[in-house]
Amino acid sequence: MGLGLRSFTARTETGEAVLDADNGEELIHIQPSIHIVFNNLSPFSNGTLYISTKQVIWLSDEDKSKGYAVDFLSISLHAVSTDPEAYPLPCIYTQIDNDADEDDSDDSDSECNVIHDLSKIREMRLIPSDPTQLDTLFEVFCECAELNPEPNDEEEEEHDWAFNxxxxxxxxxxxxxxxxxxxxxxxxxxxxxxxxxxxxxxxxxxxxxxxxxxxxxxxxxxxxx
Known part of the structure; x- marks a missing residue:
């Protein structure tokens, strides 16, 4: 299980997300004009999405001090959502896991769109201004998810004996x-x-x-x- 949603404010001089290149992180995709929604809060609008080999980063275009990131290891599910009954706008829907205890209480203020505790965020929706980009975003999510398998998936049981x-x-x-x-x-x-x-x-x-x-x-x- 990953660390869940976290604040992200590291930007270059041109306003782009700063990646951990020293540890092999690479940029895979940039998607401008993305709205982001957490749980049942109102959307944060006008942002740019950066998808790297390790994480998903959203940076606000209007407020340079506002940004969020989540590791792919913390994303337990991602899907294309086009059902208006599930959400009015077509989007990428994700579920987020973290190390915090499960709590049904929503520690946020939906009226002023303030998040008091990021560990309470379990759902994230990414809404592109151009819905035709959903398939591309989904494919990129799938590619990066394969680059970040669960640790247990890598520990395959060996049946043949190993010896000195x-x-x-x-x-x-x-x-x-x-x-x-x-x-x-x-x-x-x-x-x-x-x-x-x-x-x-x-x-x-x-x-x-x-x-x-x-x-x-x-x-x-x-x-x-």
Whole structure:
């Protein structure tokens, strides 16, 4: 889960958003004439949208001290909304996650459009003045979302055993019939298949018993038929 919505005021001398180029952040798309809406508040109008490889930034064109940003890791859902019953204007609808506890109370003043606590913002709508740009914006969102997968998605479970080569080369059998506990040396251990390894172990144990029985028979009376 990401950090949620935050204020963003870093601008260049020409008024554009400042990106973290030192850490590999790159600008993907700029969309002018964007209104932005949080939760059920009134829209903030006349802004420019900057979409980078890591985040979505909206900067007001009228108030240079006003701007907002949200990381793609904090955006749990994005979609094109054209249903007037959901919202009167076509827009990109997003849901925002953050580390704050869920709270149904809306800590904002809808009448004067003041946000008291950005952690309460769970929804964001981006309304372009040109609705034909919605598909382009959606495609850019999809592209950047793929660049920022959830951490759990990257931690795929490995089924094949990993082992140290030095350990397997230096490991010597302790006694006859010994089966190495190192997964790399146990037949059938890869991909979690333990049944075959257990069968091999049982066979080796039985072979050992047969050898012991034969020795006892030979040493018992000195004769063998």
């Amino acid at each position: 080569t030095d350990q397997t080369e230096n490991e010597e059998p302790e006694e006859e019939g010994y089966v190495s506990q190192n997964p790399a040396n146990s037949l059938g251990q890869s991909n979690g298949n333990h049944d075959l390894a257990r069968t091999v172990l049982e066979l080796q144990i039985n072979d050992k018993r047969f050898e012991d029985a034969e020795e006892m028979e030979n040493n018992g009376d000195g004769s063998h038929h």
